[in-house]
Amino acid sequence: MTSPGTGATDLPDYAPIPRSALGPALNEQGYYVGRVERNLYYVTDGVYQSAFLTTRDGVVVFDAPPSIGHNIRRAVDEIAAANGVTNQVTHLVYSHHHADHGGAASLFEGDVVWVGHEETRRLLLRDGDPARPVPEVTFADRYTLEVGGERVELAWHGPNHSPDNIYIHFPDHDTLMFIDVVNAGWVPIYNLNLSEDVPGYMAAPAIAQDYPWRHFICGHLGRLATREDVSVHQQYIADVEASAKEALAAVNPVPYYMAAGENFWAGVKAHLDAVTERAAAPITAKYTGVLAAADIEIFTWTTTFAIMQSLRLDSGPSGPVHP
Ligand SMILES: [Zn+2]
Numbered sequence: 001m002t003s004p005g006t007g008a009t010d011l012p013d014y015a016p017i018p019r020s021a022l023g024p025a026l027n028e029q030g031y032y033v034g035r036v037e038r039n040l041y042y043v044t045d046g047v048y049q050s051a052f053l054t055t056r057d058g059v060v061v062f063d064a065p066p067s068i069g070h071n072i073r074r075a076v077d078e079i080a081a082a083n084g085v086t087n088q089v090t091h092l093v094y095s096h097h098h099a100d101h102g103g104a105a106s107l108f109e110g111d112v113v114w115v116g117h118e119e120t121r122r123l124l125l126r127d128g129d130p131a132r133p134v135p136e137v138t139f140a141d142r143y144t145l146e147v148g149g150e151r152v153e154l155a156w157h158g159p160n161h162s163p164d165n166i167y168i169h170f171p172d173h174d175t176l177m178f179i180d181v182v183n184a185g186w187v188p189i190y191n192l193n194l195s196e197d198v199p200g201y202m203a204a205p206a207i208a209q210d211y212p213w214r215h216f217i218c219g220h221l222g223r224l225a226t227r228e229d230v231s232v233h234q235q236y237i238a239d240v241e242a243s244a245k246e247a248l249a250a251v252n253p254v255p256y257y258m259a260a261g262e263n264f265w266a267g268v269k270a271h272l273d274a275v276t277e278r279a280a281a282p283i284t285a286k287y288t289g290v291l292a293a294a295d296i297e298i299f300t301w302t303t304t305f306a307i308m309q310s311l312r313l314d315s316g317p318s319g320p321v322h323p
Helices: 070-083 118-127 190-194 198-210 227-250 254-260 264-287 297-315
Strands: 032-037 040-044 049-055 058-062 089-093 113-117 137-139 142-147 150-155 167-170 175-177 215-217
Touching (some): 032 070, 040 070, 049 070, 137 142, 215 227, 227 264, 254 264
Parallel strands (some): 113 137
Antiparallel strands (some): 032 040, 150 167
């Protein structure tokens, strides 16, 4: 962590990023567009990902991160021109309502059909952001989107990173798009990638693995993910869970509360900090050099804290019952 007064350019001496965690080089405009399979493509700026499917009747765009912004249009134009197909964007599908993945959606306003989960619609109505038009085609559990002879299967399997995060399966392209849970080759950022439902987040990769696919569009960083990437992520989360359980059982809270006296919250902080520190330290050590940025300790620390709290509050018990 940087200390107060440390300049932005004066970063700690982090471990080198494994080459395998990095994606292809970006072009002069700052994007890379690559074929996933056949007429399915993904676009990245190195940190965020969008995808699109070219069809004989038009182009379907999946997510529009503002950081890629107008480069989504450039990527579509580039590919459509190269393949002699229409560059007319006819549909935009939201993976979930978050602005960092949909905040450039309004760039496609016009004759576009907006598609998303019914909870995405509800949340976008709540948020009232003109940059993210509200989906008009919505669904509760499943929806098959058919455009120009192509087929995309959308499904909601419960809340995880967000309440509305959906699985986007391309059965004819051997591809699954599922955003903000697995970061290909990298650790999740703070609090399990800023997730709202911890048990849902922890269970989601197994649901993703149950689909048939060879390519995985995870929404972040520069490259596509593999089944091995999802497995490594699952192992990381399983290790955090096991370590949190061990630490919860091993650290005796009593001395912390005794020392804190009538400042009960000081006791809570000291106890939970001790549990988190004991649980997170071996994970950081194990995954440094395996997952990029594993040595940015605050990420594993906050993810461990969130899982440890979920073990208490969701799984239970939160503590012994008073006799
Ligand atoms: Zn998100």
